[in-house]
Structures are given as C-alpha cells and as structure tokens.
Amino acid sequence: MSATKQVVISGDLNAQTYSATVWDLVTGTTLKTFRNGGVLASKCLSLVSDQFLMAVQKDTAIIHYWALNGKQQQKKIICPAKVNVLTVTPDGHFAIVGIKEQLFIYQLSTGNLLTKLERHFQPITCIKVAGDSSYFISGGEDGYVFVWFTHEILSNTSFSHGSSNDSSLAGKEPKHSWSYHSAQITDIYCAYSRINGKCATCSIDQTCKVNNESALSHFHFFQK
Template sequence: MAAPLEVLLSSDSGSQLWNCTVFDPHSGSSLLSYRGGNSGARSLTVLGGEYLLSAQLGKNFINVWELQRKVGQHLAQLSPPRSVCLLCFLTDQVCTGKLQSVLSRHYQDVTCLKFTDDSSHFVSGGKDNLALVWSLSSVVQLDVSHAPEPRHIMSRHSLPITDLHCGLMGAQARVATASLDQTVKVWELSSGELLLSILFDVEIMSVTFDPAEYFVFCGGSDGNIFQVSLCSQVRNMNDHKLKTDVGKTTRVMKSSCLHRNMVTCLSVSMDGTLLLSGSHDETVRLWDIQSKQSIRCLTHKGPVTNAIITPAPANMFLPDSRPAVPLPRFSRHLHASESDGGEPGEVCVRLRLHTQVSASVFGDGENTKVRIAELEEEVQTLKKMNKDLYDFSSQMLTKPT
C-alpha cells in the first residue's frame, strides 16, 4: 500500500502503551506508534521532516524520536523547576542546540505559540489576555544588553487566550485568537490591527482556518464545533467593532455523536475537505466539512492533548533511512561557553536541503563581502523576473477576447 499524502498525529494524557500514534486520516488505520511518556497539550511537532518532538507532560524535558524509530529519547533537560508546556519549532533551523534567547514579556503563563508559514514571525498567547507578535530576527540577536520586544501587542481579549492560529502569507498573514471571554478575534499580523470579533455563547478552546481561509472553525467548551464564514461576514475588514451573533452567523457540525467535553484541538486537511477535532472526552473525530457529518471516531485512553493533520514526511515510512544531520542536545544556558563548540558570534543555519552555512557576523572578511554581493545580485534578478511575470499576466488579463 502506498504511503498516504497526509497523516493524523494524536496523543493523549492517559495512555500507558504509547505517546503518539500516527493514523491514515482516510481509512482510520493506525500506521505507527511512538513510545515513551505522554505529550503535553499543543507540544507535538515534526521537525524538518526527520524528527518528532514533544514536551513531556508535567516534566522538564523534551522527548525526541527519529521518525523511523518508535522509542523516544530525552532530548533536553531544562533547569528545574521549569516545565515545558508548549513546543513550537521552525521548520529547518535547529542546528547547534544553543539557547539563543529568553523572552519574558508575558505576565502570566503562555498557553499557545505558533510560527508563521515562512518562519519570519511567531505569535504567543497567554493567560494575561495578551497575544504578542514577535519578529524572529529581533529575538535571535547577539546584543544581549537589550531585551527583545514584541512587534505588536494585541490586547482586546478580556480573559485568557486559549488557542491561536496563523494563516498563510507569512508576515502578511491573518491570525485568529480564541479566548475564555467567548470570542474569537481575527487580526492582521503586519499591523496588529483587529479585523473581526466573533461573539459566541460558550467559551472557545480551539480555533483554526481552512487552507483557503474562507472559514474559521471554533471548538467550544461544551463540545460543539462552530464554522464561521469569513467571506460573507467580513464586509468591511477595517470595522474593528464588528461583532456577530452566534445564532445567525455560524453553522454547527451536526451529528448524533458530538463531543461530550471541551474541544481542545482542531486541524483541517490540505484540500479543505476534512476537519479533525480532539476533545477531553477521549476521542478524536474526523468531519466532512461539506456535509458537516462525523465520518470517523478514534478512541483514546485519556483527554486528547494533540491532534493534527500534517503532510506525511518522506522518511516516516522508510525504515532504513536516517536523518541527514543529527539533532544536538539543547543547551540549558543562554551564554554557552566556548567549549560547547563554535566561535563567538557565529550563527549556523540549516537549509532545506540539509546543507549548512556558517557565517561570522563580526568582522568584514572578503568571503562575507563576496557572499553579500552575490545575494544582492540574486535579489535584483528575482525582482526582474517578478516584474516580467507581472507584465505578462497583465497583458494576458487585458487582452481582448
């Protein structure tokens, strides 16, 4: 049987036999199971298509698996008494394992953390009712005398934020935040402006967009899942006071087998036809979005902590393959000693094709100057290509039929 294009990853807090299970979302069959502890909520992530990582539930270490191995290892021991409650990685930029920055801008616990699709920014939400937009370039800096500050502070929620989702388009993306104040708010990431506020009659515990961003899906504390059209309701994207009534503007997933407890995880397939939901009622459900019917139920051993649909990594079903680059042990200290490897001021970045480039940010050596010149020339070439493509498209669109 051919490997699926997408897989379903799920975990719960009660299983004693495995940590995470991989399912085929179309057949519901179990494909792989990874053993070792239990994953905390919103902490399960695939790194670079080669590793699976999760924060150990209630502990101060991170579990890591090679995608082909079923037994986990402890990747990092963090300084007690801190415990890892969230885990979110850039797609391909973990290389040295050195601690780059420590952010302490939230006033209470951080509840959710998401990167944009281009990894240029990330958004954090917390129990202090705030959602903060961070620029990665300002966070990973070498000037340790200045603490990084968020690019935007989104402060329109009146109760703790429970979940957030970043759409597509990188720094131009829209961000949805869910809160115990019974609202879901949609923001413009580039400006931090509020675009839409949707009022419900229940607390909202999870939120996600479909890939086309026609709809926002919201998981309630009562087990209901709401579907809100962004196209029909958002007539004026600059109307910051726009609020909608749940009875008139949402369509609820219909089934005789609705979740019996809060919906804490939501994810949509790449083609926008399937919705995945995970709940504290110890089930994961797949829904057909068009008919709004539950088509599959996967029973777990405890409250579901993670449930996501993700493209199937190429190495997941190749038992003889191994990661191209080993994943290093994470440092516990912000200022690593020189004996930890690497020169002061050196930044190492892993590219998508598993090539590594080390660049010294101090000094102005000839190699650095040459590389800068090459990059500037490449930028000019890409700008010309973009202009040519735009001119060609304009001609085709305005050409008389």
C-alpha cells in the same frame, strides 16, 4: 516512489504502551508508534521538517524527540521548568517553548538555548508560527497577544549559547502587542507570511478577534 500518505499523530493519555501513535487518516490503521516519552502534554506535539517528532512529557521540563523513520528515541532537551506549550518553526530550525510567563527559543541542531523572551505576566497558553517561519505569535492567561519577528529576535543572538542563566539571552521586544481580550487566550491562527498577513485569536472571554498583522489594526470582532 511511494505515494504521499495523509496521517494523524496523537499522544496517549495512559502511555502504558506508547507515548505517541501515527495513524493512517483514510483507514484508521496504526502506522507507527513511539515509546519511552511518558504521557505527553497537550499543545506540545510537533513535527520537525517531516523527519522528527517532538513532544513534551506531561508536567515535566523534558522535551523528547524521535526520528520518524527510526524506532528509538533520538534525543532529549531539558528545559528550566515545566513546559506549558511547544511549537517548532516550519523550516525545522528552532523550537519555541512556553515556560510559565517566558518564551524560550532552542536551536534544534544543537539543543542550545538561543534566547529568552519576557513580556507576558501570566503563563503562556498558545504559540503559533507563520508558515514561512518569519514571525510567531504568543498568547497567555493574561489575555495579551504578542507578535515576534523571528529574524529580529535572533539577529544578534550567538548560536553558541548553551546556558539559560546568561543574562544576555533576555531583553528582546515584540513587534506588535494586542490587548483586546479580557481573559486567557485559548487558540491562535496566523497567516503564512507577514505580507498582507492576518491572524485570529480566541479567548475564554467568548470572543474571536481578527487582526491585520502588517498594519497592526484590529478589524473584526466576533462574540458568542
């Protein structure tokens, strides 16, 4: 059995040769490259269960993904509009995509759109998923932070949806919402699970705020 190797995966701003590269963290050598995805967008590169690499082509609605043990591009998902941010649930089942002010959740095994969430009123800038995939958090240019429970969002969803025009995709509500920031959210950290979970949010208003997700309480405040 081969030893576990620590790696770094990066996107190429020029993409003249490769769209993404896997690097050995210790030696800095190139282990693998991925082609035909163009220039990749920032905050739009994710691993899927350590088997696939997903990435968004910059300024497009195209999500590419490649098998980590293969050489050819495997599949594309075409979204309704340009993608702002992409993340994948750690269990490898779903991709959560921020498009303008909306969140779209896709089933990775089929590429189907499962649901669409609408609560932000300015473009979404960050999405982070808990380590156990039980919840995810979104932040936007509006300064709002929303906590979504994955099971509740998908509990009444038909996994046969394939069209983003279906009005039944919309209408789900977040479990919690916070409006402590006065400007765009720039990054989010969330705990592994909802049990005694905490999350931290940063903003261009020069503040970092830590929340207790389970108790819906804001209890720490840091300002530069």
